[in-house]
Amino acid sequence: MSLGQMLRTLLLVDLFKGLWVTFRHQHPKDLVTEQYPQERPEIAERFRGQPRLLKDANGKLLCTACGACALACPEKLIKIGSIRDPETKKKVLTEFDFDLSRCMFCGLCEESCPSDSIALSKDFELALYKREGMKLDRKALEDGVPRKVYDR
């Protein structure tokens, strides 16, 4: 054991170093705890959360009812209903069912969509007490889940 090492042991240098580390981290700026319902977490840009149907600037649905997402879905959980508009000869979306209970948030529907109308949003509060609410209809997909406000 060299002299320097011996001095380190005698003067408990390593112990004091450890003490300094814990003392330093008491500063409030180091806190990583997030008081969740009051403080919202920062969601990553590419997070895949609750699916939404997007609208354009005029408030019209972007969806063309092509059915690509339903085909792309590995779980086959998207059901699309459409009628052909007799005047414009275009398909118009009538219903869009999304069974969230089977969804694994792979994002293939989002990728396959030619009109960028379906997207996995940043909303993550999807837990429910019953299975019933898991099946999202077109309205739920357009409006998104209402955010619960916790005041206590």
Next chain:
Amino acid sequence: MIQNFLAYLHSNVTPGEAGNLIWVTIYVLAVFGGVSFGVIFMNWFERKVMAHMQVRLGPMRVGPLGMLQPVADALKLIIKEDLMPDGADRIVFWFAPVCVVMTAFCSFIVVPFGRTHAITDMNIGVLFMLGVSSLGVLGVIMAGWASNSHYPLLGSLRSGAQMVSYEVAMGMAVVSAVMMTSMGNGVGTLSMIKIVEAQRDQHVWYAFSFFPVGLVALTVFSFAMVAETNRAPFDLPEAESELVAGFMTEYSGFRWSLFFLAEYTSMMAVSSIATTLWLGGWLRPFPNLLNGARWDTAFSLVPALTFLLMAALCFNSAIRMPRLQSMRPNMIGLTAFGSILALVGIIALLPGIRNTVQDIFWFVSKVAGFMYMYVWYRTTFPRYRFDQLMKVGWKVLLPVSIGVVIVTALIGVRHELLALVWR
């Protein structure tokens, strides 16, 4: 009787010395209440400081900043079912926590919070404290034996070995401080009050006398006292990963909370031994550097200012709380708490009370420093292995403390000889 009661107010000694039973009772109740409050506070403080050192928040929900968490915990423990394991030795099982608590509180009889603020002055005060507090190990062994279970038995055996081996180093460190008391007039003392008075007369705290020697003794004592009270990093008797909860495994509810109470009380007791022997007990800091009447006045204002500062902090965080309906009770509670602190601070500003109270303040703040160190060690150091623990106790602390005693004696003898020559 009333005359007897009032007569004590003009005396200058502890109620035990004055032989005044009424005041002794009052002091006992005050010390008991104060220490219990300290334990409740420590529960909150330890969780909070530990949380902050581990970059967490700690208790936040019960009361403002989680301050009522210990109260909620105590309530839960009291209404919890009180289990006694099948095949336990009922009487010993019942008596073990009582024994631990009694010994822990008994040692506070001689702790001097000020010249007159002790229950009594005993001429063997330090010896009494060490003796009584080491009786606590008996309760621990009883608890382990009576539980009729493997983990508690192993825990209590470890605890017994640990407490006995660290007692030796602790005693040696104490001896060196007691030897220093004889430096002034050639008469040493074991009385807690006389030891502090000796430090005042010699104008030095024993941590700084014969420079490194006192400090080494204090270091040895502060290691030994952590081991003595079974706290991390020496918490092998209750090592969670190995022994569940050691000797407390089979205890639940109120009995368990008695062990908890005893642990924190004995932490405070050994901290007050360290404060009395090495850090000048109730004496104010910097008696030599900053002396004179003006500095005395300035230092006597510190307790009141501390309380006012705490009150200001309370008000500040009450104002900065989020304006939510649910936060209102917390805000009101914190403001009320701050007002109480402010009231205490204003009362402590009064000249008559100021001088009586500052002894207690300095003593308690020194003990609080040690309590902070306990929490600090707990978050920083990993637990020792049992053979390492024994190695530290017998091969490091014991030789060092014996060396301290010998060096103190040699310096003392040299000092005496020089004094003879000069005379």
